[in-house]
Amino acid sequence: MKKFIAVLIVVVIGFYFYKSLNYFKFGAEREGVYTYYNSHAVSDTGVANIVTSIVLTYRGFDTLGEVTILFLSAIGIGALVYGRKEKVLKETCFIIDTSYKILFPAILLYGVYVFLHGHLTPGGGFQGGAIIATGLMLRLVTVDKKWNEKMFSFLEGLSGLSFVLLGAAGLLLLGSFLANKGVLGLGVVKNLFSAGIIPLIYIAIGLKVGFELTGIVNNLKKD
Amino acid sequence: MVVLNSYPLYLILLPLASAFLLFMLNSFIKKIVPVLSFLVLGFNFFISIKLFAIVQHNPVYVKLAGFLPPIGINLFVSGFNGLFVVVINLIGVAVALYSLYYIKEGAKSQYYFLLLLFFAGINGIAVTGDIFNFFVFFEILSISAYALVGIGNKKLSIEAGFKYLIQGSIGSLLLLIGIGFLYSQVGTLNLGDIAVKMSTVDVKMKLLIGALFISGLGIESALFPLNFWLPDAHSMAPSSISAVLSGLAINAGLYGLLLFYFVIMGTLLPVLNILFVAGIVTMLVGEFFAYRQNNYKRMLAFSSTGQMGLVVLAFFGGTVSLMVAGLLQLINHMLSKVLLFLSGGYILKNRDDYDLDGLSGAFYKFPIAAIGIIIGALSLMGVPLTFGFYSKIKILLGFSSAGNITVISLILIASFIEGVYFIKVIQKLFNKSNDKKEFKIPLLVNLIFILFILLILILGVYPHLGNVNGYVKNLINSSKLMSEVLNVVK
Amino acid sequence: MIFYIGAFGLVLIGFLIMMTQKNVFKIVIGMSIAETGVHLFLITVGFIKSGLAPIIYDLNIDKLAEIKFVDPVPQALILTSIVIGVATLGVGLAFIINVVKHYKTEDINKIKELKW
Numbered sequence: 001m002k003k004f005i006a007v008l009i010v011v012v013i014g015f016y017f018y019k020s021l022n023y024f025k026f027g028a029e030r031e032g033v034y035t036y037y038n039s040h041a042v043s044d045t046g047v048a049n050i051v052t053s054i055v056l057t058y059r060g061f062d063t064l065g066e067v068t069i070l071f072l073s074a075i076g077i078g079a080l081v082y083g084r085k086e087k088v089l090k091e092t093c094f095i096i097d098t099s100y101k102i103l104f105p106a107i108l109l110y111g112v113y114v115f116l117h118g119h120l121t122p123g124g125g126f127q128g129g130a131i132i133a134t135g136l137m138l139r140l141v142t143v144d145k146k147w148n149e150k151m152f153s154f155l156e157g158l159s160g161l162s163f164v165l166l167g168a169a170g171l172l173l174l175g176s177f178l179a180n181k182g183v184l185g186l187g188v189v190k191n192l193f194s195a196g197i198i199p200l201i202y203i204a205i206g207l208k209v210g211f212e213l214t215g216i217v218n219n220l221k222k223d
Numbered sequence: 224m225v226v227l228n229s230y231p232l233y234l235i236l237l238p239l240a241s242a243f244l245l246f247m248l249n250s251f252i253k254k255i256v257p258v259l260s261f262l263v264l265g266f267n268f269f270i271s272i273k274l275f276a277i278v279q280h281n282p283v284y285v286k287l288a289g290f291l292p293p294i295g296i297n298l299f300v301s302g303f304n305g306l307f308v309v310v311i312n313l314i315g316v317a318v319a320l321y322s323l324y325y326i327k328e329g330a331k332s333q334y335y336f337l338l339l340l341f342f343a344g345i346n347g348i349a350v351t352g353d354i355f356n357f358f359v360f361f362e363i364l365s366i367s368a369y370a371l372v373g374i375g376n377k378k379l380s381i382e383a384g385f386k387y388l389i390q391g392s393i394g395s396l397l398l399l400i401g402i403g404f405l406y407s408q409v410g411t412l413n414l415g416d417i418a419v420k421m422s423t424v425d426v427k428m429k430l431l432i433g434a435l436f437i438s439g440l441g442i443e444s445a446l447f448p449l450n451f452w453l454p455d456a457h458s459m460a461p462s463s464i465s466a467v468l469s470g471l472a473i474n475a476g477l478y479g480l481l482l483f484y485f486v487i488m489g490t491l492l493p494v495l496n497i498l499f500v501a502g503i504v505t506m507l508v509g510e511f512f513a514y515r516q517n518n519y520k521r522m523l524a525f526s527s528t529g530q531m532g533l534v535v536l537a538f539f540g541g542t543v544s545l546m547v548a549g550l551l552q553l554i555n556h557m558l559s560k561v562l563l564f565l566s567g568g569y570i571l572k573n574r575d576d577y578d579l580d581g582l583s584g585a586f587y588k589f590p591i592a593a594i595g596i597i598i599g600a601l602s603l604m605g606v607p608l609t610f611g612f613y614s615k616i617k618i619l620l621g622f623s624s625a626g627n628i629t630v631i632s633l634i635l636i637a638s639f640i641e642g643v644y645f646i647k648v649i650q651k652l653f654n655k656s657n658d659k660k661e662f663k664i665p666l667l668v669n670l671i672f673i674l675f676i677l678l679i680l681i682l683g684v685y686p687h688l689g690n691v692n693g694y695v696k697n698l699i700n701s702s703k704l705m706s707e708v709l710n711v712v713k
Numbered sequence: 714m715i716f717y718i719g720a721f722g723l724v725l726i727g728f729l730i731m732m733t734q735k736n737v738f739k740i741v742i743g744m745s746i747a748e749t750g751v752h753l754f755l756i757t758v759g760f761i762k763s764g765l766a767p768i769i770y771d772l773n774i775d776k777l778a779e780i781k782f783v784d785p786v787p788q789a790l791i792l793t794s795i796v797i798g799v800a801t802l803g804v805g806l807a808f809i810i811n812v813v814k815h816y817k818t819e820d821i822n823k824i825k826e827l828k829w
Contacts, residue, residue: 002732002733003733006729006732006733007729007733009732010725010728010729010732013725013728014721014725016431017721017725018718018721020404020427020428020431021714021717021718023407023408023425023427023428024407024717024758026714026716026717026757026760027760027761027762028761028762029761029762030407030410030761030784031410032409032410032411032784032786033293033294033410033411033412033413033416033786034410034759034784034785034786036294037294037785037786038767038780038782038785042769044290048768048769048770049767049768049769050767050768050769050782050785051767051768051785051788051789051792054785054786054788054789055789055792055793057288057290058288058290058294058295058296059295059296059355059789060287060288061287061288061296061356062296062355062356062359062789062793063793064239065347065356065359065360065362065363065793066359066792066793066796066797068239068340068343068363069359069362069363069366069796069797069800070796070799070800071242071243071246071340072337072340072363072366072367072370072800073366073799073800073801073803073804074803075246075333075336075337075340075370076333076337076366076367076369076370076803076804076807077803077804077806077807078330078333079330079333079334079337079370079374080370080373080374080376080804080807080808080810080811081807081810081811082329082330082333082376083329083330083376121768122766122768124792126792126795126796149250150250153246153247153249153250154247154250156246157243157244157245157246157247157248157249158247160243160246161240161243161244161247164236164239164240164243168236170288170289171229171232176286176287176288176289176290177232177236177287177288178287178288178289180288180289216803219807220803220806220807220810355790355793359793359797362797362800362801366800366801366804369804369808370804373808373811376811378815378816378826379826381808381811381812381815382812382815382816382824382826384808385737385805385808385809385812385824388801388804388805388808389731389740389741389744389805392744392801392805393728393731393744395797395801396724396744396747396748396751399751399755399794400724400751400754403751403754403755403758403787406755406758406786406787406790407758412786
């Protein structure tokens with residue numbers, strides 16, 4: 001009975017969505033704010049990746065909210081599994097132990113490359129952070145050591161605070177939170193050292209996301 | 224004439240930055256976290272009062288990242304949001320002070336971080352001027368609420384929190400689909416700009432977007448067929464969190480509905496009727512089920528749904544005076560419900576089941592807390608000399624001048640049921656019992672109760688919260704005011 | 714057109730899973746599938762025919778206004794939204810760990826101690 005009602009609701013919703021497809025013209029040119037972003041991103045922010053300029057400058061406040069949400073979920077999971085002990089691995093697999101020693105530096109290098117070049121190529125802080133987290137999580141399953149929670153909580157808090165401080169520097173010097181044009185100078189487009197404070201923010205975000213995701217998995221692993 | 228001022232930004236940034244800072248210091252000094260959180264929320268309250276003084280004359284806007292809207296994001300505060308922001312931060316200070324004495328064990332530091340981030344989220348919802356920004360802060364609010372419900376790690380809290388999470392994330396999905404539809408039709412995300420461009424959108428598309436937004440926001444603001452999560456979540460959370468959820472989180476959903484309706488839709492009659500009917504049904508169902516409960520907090524949770532139905536009924540009733548009455552009833556509910564949860568929660572502190580029998584004889588053991596329960600209950604019922612009387616009479620007068628006898632009789636039936644179960648509670652307070660007093664209520668906690676009691680009584684005799692008509696006109700004209708920000712000279 | 718149908722189809726499949734499955738894990742996975750569908754829908758909204766990806770490869774900075782790029786705003790929106798989805802999924806999984814520990818079953822129909 002319940003399944004029948006569920007299927008009925010889904011079919012009705014699907015029918016309305018199908019009828020609304022007339023209003024979505026696939027690929028048509030629309031008017032919107034994005035034409036300004038496309039033509040002025042380089043002159044306003046000095047980045048070569050327009051999506052980065054939107055994520056970090058034009059809609060930077062949303063990125064601050066997003067960093068907060070990830071931080072929030074790490075705290076929430078820590079609160080829900082409070083009081084549990086870590087399970088220590090009794091035996092580890094020989095294949096993973098050996099390949100870990102080769103893979104871990106390569107994964108870290110790739111992750112750092114992705115978030116360091118966020119303003120030049122596709123990628124950025126969140127993607128690079130996820131790659132770093134993969135490498136660190138590999139460490140969790142192999143090497144028989146504990147995850148140093150205190151040190152990594154301190155580093156997470158420090159990265160989050162540095163994001164807010166970089167934005168506040170814009171507030172003090174230019175009168176707007178996260179303003180970019182006057183704080184550090186824009187440099188020449190397509191150089192590594194360009195685009196003002198954007199690479200610095202991405203470094204902070206990348207490290208924060210990497211440590212946070214590993215902390216989440218470590219918490220979920222507890223007994 | 225909109226004015227540029229940074230206060231709304233500080234309201235959001237201060238709890239956020241202090242949460243990061245305290246998280247860093249938590250590894251070394253655990254003891255300072257509660258006191259510092261209380262100081263931060265106190266400072267927030269102080270800033271919100273200064274902001275309220277400014278918006279009495281001119282709306283305030285903040286441009287972020289140095290770009291004017293619609294290119295950048297902006298924050299926008301008019302008289303309407305200014306009032307909300309003051310009440311939100313007042314409740315924040317009270318709950319932070321209460322938690323210093325109420326939360327003694329378990330994940331203490333994490334509780335304070337979640338509380339700080341919850342207040343950053345709800346301040347963000349109240350001041351934002353951009354629809355995706357609203358969604359992001361709405362998610363901050365929801366996720367911290369899910370975690371705070373489950374924080375005691377008791378069996379029933381975990382079940383309540385899990386069901387809240389599943390239903391809340393369905394609501395967020397629907398809201399995100401609605402935002403996607405809206406963006407595909409207008410091409411911009413700024414509220415003022417959307418209001419200007421909405422006239423080019425087809426009527427059928429407007430109805431579809433309206434349906435998505437109402438279902439998405441209705442889950443969070445507990446309208447009738449969508450509020451199955453509410454009784455469990457509000458009753459099984461720790462008492463300070465029940466106060467915060469009932470007083471603030473459901474109002475965030477309602478604020479979203481109001482923004483959506485007045486800024487984006489303008490007047491579109493079928494929407495009006497659906498919300499009106501939903502308000503009536505929610506009110507009746509909520510009060511009816513509240514009468515059947517024996518658990519104090521579950522009863523108050525159902526009463527929250529009933530009051531929410533009454534507020535929605537007043538806001539979508541059609542005339543300006545009804546909207547003013549709805550706003551006053553909303554403020555009354557926020558203050559009274561927080562007082563009821565905080566005072567009752569402290570009396571029932573050591574019990575696991577929050578049963579009504581735990582309140583017997585409370586008047587002789589904890590007089591100030593018991594008076595708090597009495598005043599809160601009288602204010603929700605609408606007894607003269609309390610603020611609730613003024614707001615309820617205004618609602619009834621508003622409907623009588625429109626000639627709507629059915630609605631008046633339904634409201635009176637709901638109020639009668641409400642009166643019955645609250646009088647049951649008040650009678651229990653005066654039962655003589657021979658239990659010895661196990662603990663004393665600290666002085667500062669009693670001061671919180673006294674503050675709220677005095678606020679409700681003073682507002683009952685002198686019900687002036689500033690220019691309330693002006694605030695409601697601000698809400699109705701929000702689309703014009705927000706689009707004024709677009710034309711500010713660079 | 715088929716892209717829209719595919720994205721909506723994922724959303725509907727996700728909702729169907731959330732409403733009909735009994736295992737708590739499957740309900741949470743259904744939520745994740747529905748969110749993936751919504752993200753795909755948002756990206757499809759942003760497509761412009763014969764537009765380039767919004768990254769500047771050659772230094773024709775003067776002629777920037779004439780190059781046709783696709784809409785970069787939905788891409789930024791879903792970056793944020795994917796992270797929100799991951800965060801909700803994480804909190805949901807932590808809840809599941811505690812639910813299974815307290816109730817000793819994974820069947821959602823047996824987790825019904827709170828009644829009206």
